[in-house]
Amino acid sequence: MSSGSPGPPAVRGGMLRRVLSIAANTFRETVRNKILYVILAFALFVIGLTWFLADLSMGELTRIIADVGLTSIHLFGVTIAVFLGITLVSQEVDRKTIYLILSKPVPRWEFVAGKAAGLSSTLLLTTALMAATLFVVHFLYGGKAEPGILIASAGIYLELVLLVCIATLFSTFTTSTLSAMFTLALFLIGHLSTHLVRFGGQSKSAAVRAVSSGLFYLLPNLEVFNLKNGVVHGEARSLEALAGMVGYFACYGGAVLLLACLLFERKDFK
Amino acid sequence: MTPGGAIIEVENLRKSYATDFWKKRTRVLDDVSFSVGENEVVGFLGANGAGKTTTIKIINRLAFPDSGTVRLFGEDGVARFASRRRIGFMPEQPYFYEYLTGMEFLGLCGRLNGMGGRETRRRAVAMMERVGLAAAGGMAIRKYSKGMMQRLGLAQALLHDPELVVLDEPMSGLDPMGRMDVRAIISELKSAGKTVFFSTHIISDVEALCDRVILLDRGRKLAEGTVAGLVGNEVQFIELVFSSPPGGEAGPDMPPCIRFSRAADDLVVRVRNVDDANLWIAKMGGRGSKLRSMTQVKPKLEEIYVERLSGTAGGEGRDAS
Ligand SMILES: Nc1ncnc2c1ncn2[C@@H]1O[C@H](COP(=O)(O)OP(=O)(O)OP(=O)(O)O)[C@@H](O)[C@H]1O
Numbered sequence: 106m107s108s109g110s111p112g113p114p115a116v117r118g119g120m121l122r123r124v125l126s127i128a129a130n131t132f133r134e135t136v137r138n139k140i141l142y143v144i145l146a147f148a149l150f151v152i153g154l155t156w157f158l159a160d161l162s163m164g165e166l167t168r169i170i171a172d173v174g175l176t177s178i179h180l181f182g183v184t185i186a187v188f189l190g191i192t193l194v195s196q197e198v199d200r201k202t203i204y205l206i207l208s209k210p211v212p213r214w215e216f217v218a219g220k221a222a223g224l225s226s227t228l229l230l231t232t233a234l235m236a237a238t239l240f241v242v243h244f245l246y247g248g249k250a251e252p253g254i255l256i257a258s259a260g261i262y263l264e265l266v267l268l269v270c271i272a273t274l275f276s277t278f279t280t281s282t283l284s285a286m287f288t289l290a291l292f293l294i295g296h297l298s299t300h301l302v303r304f305g306g307q308s309k310s311a312a313v314r315a316v317s318s319g320l321f322y323l324l325p326n327l328e329v330f331n332l333k334n335g336v337v338h339g340e341a342r343s344l345e346a347l348a349g350m351v352g353y354f355a356c357y358g359g360a361v362l363l364l365a366c367l368l369f370e371r372k373d374f375k
Numbered sequence: 376m377t378p379g380g381a382i383i384e385v386e387n388l389r390k391s392y393a394t395d396f397w398k399k400r401t402r403v404l405d406d407v408s409f410s411v412g413e414n415e416v417v418g419f420l421g422a423n424g425a426g427k428t429t430t431i432k433i434i435n436r437l438a439f440p441d442s443g444t445v446r447l448f449g450e451d452g453v454a455r456f457a458s459r460r461r462i463g464f465m466p467e468q469p470y471f472y473e474y475l476t477g478m479e480f481l482g483l484c485g486r487l488n489g490m491g492g493r494e495t496r497r498r499a500v501a502m503m504e505r506v507g508l509a510a511a512g513g514m515a516i517r518k519y520s521k522g523m524m525q526r527l528g529l530a531q532a533l534l535h536d537p538e539l540v541v542l543d544e545p546m547s548g549l550d551p552m553g554r555m556d557v558r559a560i561i562s563e564l565k566s567a568g569k570t571v572f573f574s575t576h577i578i579s580d581v582e583a584l585c586d587r588v589i590l591l592d593r594g595r596k597l598a599e600g601t602v603a604g605l606v607g608n609e610v611q612f613i614e615l616v617f618s619s620p621p622g623g624e625a626g627p628d629m630p631p632c633i634r635f636s637r638a639a640d641d642l643v644v645r646v647r648n649v650d651d652a653n654l655w656i657a658k659m660g661g662r663g664s665k666l667r668s669m670t671q672v673k674p675k676l677e678e679i680y681v682e683r684l685s686g687t688a689g690g691e692g693r694d695a696s
Pocket residue numbers: 374375392393394403421422423424425426427428429430467
């Protein structure tokens with residue numbers, strides 16, 4: 106046993122190094138998970154299939170490729186986010202691997218942030234791969250590059266990261282199964298919330314209208330991230346609209362992560 | 376109380392858990408206070424469910440007490456974040472990221488501890504060697520056996536050369552060689568000036584290693600003190616073995632004894648003190664019997680432990696020394 110040098114030990118690097126280490130480890134965990142490759146292989150297969158789908162159907166073929174392809178990227182992305190995201194924190198608590206991390210000089214919020222960042226990097230990789238595949242298929246079929254596919258995929262990616270933040274929040278206080286169910290429920294609600302508010306807003310009761318608009322601000326509005334129609338129908342998205350989307354993402358995601366960190370701060374591990 | 380200042384100071388810890396939503400909370404720790412001084416090796420004993428792991432979790436901020444405080448290195452609150460760099464902790468039945476190899480895991484630990492890359496590498500190799508995992512460093516933790524995980528748990532606790540080492544049942548799941556290794560490591564830590572606090576069920580280890588012992592019973596501190604202080608340095612009894620006297624049985628006029636028994640050809644007599652022993656030797660010598668052996672028997676910590684823990688059912692805790 107070599108004895109330590111006298112005085113307090115030197116600490117290399119700070120918060121950023123620890124968060125990045127946890128993120129890198131989470132990334133490594135997900136890319137060593139076979140489920141990821143199964144889902145990803147299936148997704149790329151389906152995106153490839155759009156080629157033949159376009160052949161079978163009438164109408165504007167490249168549009169169909171973009172439409173079906175982007176929907177695939179969206180749904181497979183959500184599947185990956187939920188499958189990998191639910192186990193994010195709760196599994197570490199269940200398996201007690203977290204004991205070995207949080208007993209080191211690592212503040213709890215850094216752990217939460219690192220986990221979310223790690224999964225977001227995995228999703229960046231998988232979304233980029235799917236988007237690139239779709240872009241190439243679309244280009245080969247139509248002979249025209251469509252940058253809208255990449256922009257719409259970026260929107261999907263932001264939605265996935267927001268779902269990761271939500272899954273992180275749930276997994277700090279419930280089991281993996283429950284947090285998966287809650288996250289999926291919020292995913293569905295998030296795409297319907299504009300409709301829900303429209304129904305609520307038509308109510309005669311002021312209370313119902315207040316509650317429905319309250320819910321609108323509380324629940325995530327995931328339609329914000331839907332740029333698919335813009336691509337499919339060739340409508341250009343204004344830069345302001347894109348900036349608004351990014352702003353909404355930053356505010357809502359930040360608030361959710363902050364809440365997750367606060368809840369996690371005083372958690373007792375069993 | 377302890378020389379060189381206290382490294383761990385635990386004061387009036389209380390902790391209860393809600394087992395069911397509407398059921399009464401069960402008290403797990405009830406006013407537990409103790410301290411561990413610099414360069415001490417302190418053993419933490421208690422039956423299953425006594426609250427040892429709970430206390431150790433509170434010390435490591437993995438759980439929070441209902442009331443009471445924990446001070447480490449004389450600091451508490453926010454300052455304890457920095458002091459965690461000076462602690463090595465091994466949880467009960469440690470579990471690791473199974474997709475990593477042993478060395479990859481130690482690399483992660485080094486980065487989280489704020490160690491430099493080269494220093495981490497050097498220490499990781501040395502610690503894997505020390506705990507007997509040198510050959511398994513590149514193997515995925517998924518393939519580790521229970522005892523290997525236990526050893527890796529020890530390696531990560533010692534990686535950053537901490538001043539205070541807290542171990543929750545370090546010997547459990549280890550083979551005899553492994554237990555010897557852990558004993559040797561704890562002794563080395565002591566000679567290197569470190570402080571060690573560990574829970575265990577293996578009392579012989581406590582007797583061999585610990586300067587002091589803390590005995591916990593159903594959430595209350597039952598006793599605290601040196602092993603000698605708890606056991607008492609007094610001789611429990613003296614056992615004399617005589618050859619059978621040729622003149623037959625011992626008569627009614629024999630000196631006082633605790634127990635008198637026959638074993639094969641021998642007479643075994645237990646007496647309370649040296650005076651009685653001398654009386655017996657003189658008496659038996661007069662009858663032509665030879666003294667074969669004489670042993671002073673001191674109580675073992677194990678006996679004290681069993682006696683204390685069984686003697687408290689519904690009773691008050693007593694304090695030793
Ligand atoms: N998360 C929890 N929820 C409810 N009860 C708990 C929880 N953790 C511990 N307990 C209870 O607290 C008591 C003490 O548990 P603890 O794990 O501290 O015991 P221990 O002394 O470490 O025992 P062992 O020697 O078996 O490891 C037990 O009765 C246990 O049931």
